[in-house]
Amino acid sequence: MRRFVRENSLGLTFGLLFVLVLVGEAFAGQADFNQRQLTEGLVPVSFWRYVTSASFGADVAENWQSEYLQFFLYIFGTVWLVQKGSPESKQLDRVGRESDREQRVGAYAGADSPAWAHARGLRLWLFANSLGLVMGLLFGLSWLAQSIAGMAAFNEEQLANRQDPVSWAGYLTEPDFWNRTLQNWQSELLAVASMAVLAIYLRQRGSSQSKPVGSAHTATGVEG
Template sequence: MRWLKDNALSLAFLVMFVLALAGQAVAGTLEFNDRQVAGGGEPVSVPHFVASSDFAVDVAENWQSEYLQFFLFIMLTVWLVQRGSPESKQPGEEGGESDERQRVGPHATAASPAWARHARGPRLWLFSNSLGLAMGAVFLLSWLAQSVAGQAAHNAERLQDLRDPVTWGSYVTSAEFWNRSLQNWQSELLAVLSMVVLSIYLRQRGSPESKPVGAPHSATSTEG
């Protein structure tokens, strides 16, 4: 029970993610079959649809926009600040900060991760940037998956219309690909902007994403 309590937040989101993904699979199958029947085709099963390029492109499209959002937020908050937001560092603290503040090298403690105890070298650099690198890598991989699955789905539609398929390079430079991508990007960037700005003036009692209820609007990098 202690383990469940200590990991309740990640477990809750994991369960919601699995339920949402399963719901998308079922709803997507019903929508796909509706189009199939309308076009004179045969309906497919849920496993068949989940293995299709139609499902893969929709999932990868959402994933890449989410991880792009987190990658940009992680990297930009190193150098950019927003006065009054709990999502920002204090003005004047821009940059990678000192070794003492980051508790690396000679400033590390016995409880610090092993790679943080190195004063210099590739292991310290890699660990110091591991979160941004991981988010960027997932974004690039999901973007690649979206482009490949999207090309397959796009070519399937073209073949149904008796048109020639297009190459991967032609697809990733097409208006359809960028229309799909930018639709997701703009919504994610607006969500981050809203979080950064609204958290200056609004509160959620007990949330670490909010300032204390009584904190002044100008308070920066302060969590409730």
């Protein structure tokens, strides 16, 4: 067990932090929601009622979809785009999908390569693009969840204000939806750009996201 925890400590730690923060968000969100309920002369809701509400669902999903969008764009973008001096970039002369030899697929797959790396045709294409495709799928699903939950929350406010509810397609044209969406997209894109550029000049000793401390600023695609 100790060896398993050590060898999987990165995923386990961030998974545990995710659960703790999500629970914290739920309690803080309920408190904030109930404050607004009392201000408006309405009855506070229970914790279970809040975490199953459209308001909580929309808040969670809008953050998830922006994170998966970031990874989706970054995974495919770094196939063709480079940043001189950044460990987040491939080496400048390796732009593109690279050769079968470089990627160790097909005839160049080794004994320790995954089974699908030995395949050809559709199976190899799917495996060779599986990370980006899954991130894109997760983005699409979380975006859909956000739009549905956001529509339900929006319509609750519409009805409370004695206004007509909107359809799902109608909600996609509402400023509320795009305000929720774009404020998350811009923050994720800024974070990616900042990491790619700052890592040229700054270091974190021992981190796989940083160049070795003594590496030249111009060293590209080198990780510690």
